[in-house]
Amino acid sequence: MSNYDPYTLILDVRMKRDPQDADALFKKADILYERFGRAEEALELYDTAIVFGIPQGPDMQVWASRLRRHKRYKMALDLLCEFTRTSQYPGTWLEIGECLIELGRYNEALASFEKAMGYGPTNRHAWLFCGSALEKMGHNEEALKAYDKAIEPNPDDWYSSDRPDRNMWAPYALSSKARLLSRLSGGDRTTTSTE
Numbered sequence: 001m002s003n004y005d006p007y008t009l010i011l012d013v014r015m016k017r018d019p020q021d022a023d024a025l026f027k028k029a030d031i032l033y034e035r036f037g038r039a040e041e042a043l044e045l046y047d048t049a050i051v052f053g054i055p056q057g058p059d060m061q062v063w064a065s066r067l068r069r070h071k072r073y074k075m076a077l078d079l080l081c082e083f084t085r086t087s088q089y090p091g092t093w094l095e096i097g098e099c100l101i102e103l104g105r106y107n108e109a110l111a112s113f114e115k116a117m118g119y120g121p122t123n124r125h126a127w128l129f130c131g132s133a134l135e136k137m138g139h140n141e142e143a144l145k146a147y148d149k150a151i152e153p154n155p156d157d158w159y160s161s162d163r164p165d166r167n168m169w170a171p172y173a174l175s176s177k178a179r180l181l182s183r184l185s186g187g188d189r190t191t192t193s194t195e
Helices: 006-017 022-034 039-052 058-069 073-083 090-102 106-117 124-136 140-151 170-185
Strands: none
Touching (some): 022 039, 058 073, 090 106
């Protein structure tokens, strides 16, 4: 498999003319990442490009997802927050929350998941990650309730209302709930909740 195609050659010419052409740098990094699987080289090029500008439009979210995959949570979070200025896609709030969990910023993560639920309070993915944040905060009873919300059948969910087995988040929530219950079975289930 060749490492270049005609488009990368055009990008190389653009970058030679203007080494600060952020658009060309991002596009070349994208090709290296997606077409050639050269993630480390693509991320290095991304690091250069971000000095001169940020990815535009949906590319912002694509790069944020890639950065998350490579455990570069702060950089991903910055891009995702920028993306929310122009887009109100609920999935963005989920990704922001996931980054915040990884950065240990649990209260902010919960607020982000609540924003995602504002688009649909039955968002099982959001409930699953709320449970994770609550568990990390020591709010075990609340975490169990959140996992239950991620598991329960939902008649408003057109995709899974007739088939509970279609709840793709249920196995993860069940596993998280079982792990938490197992951990708690040896001790008490106290919580730092103010209920």
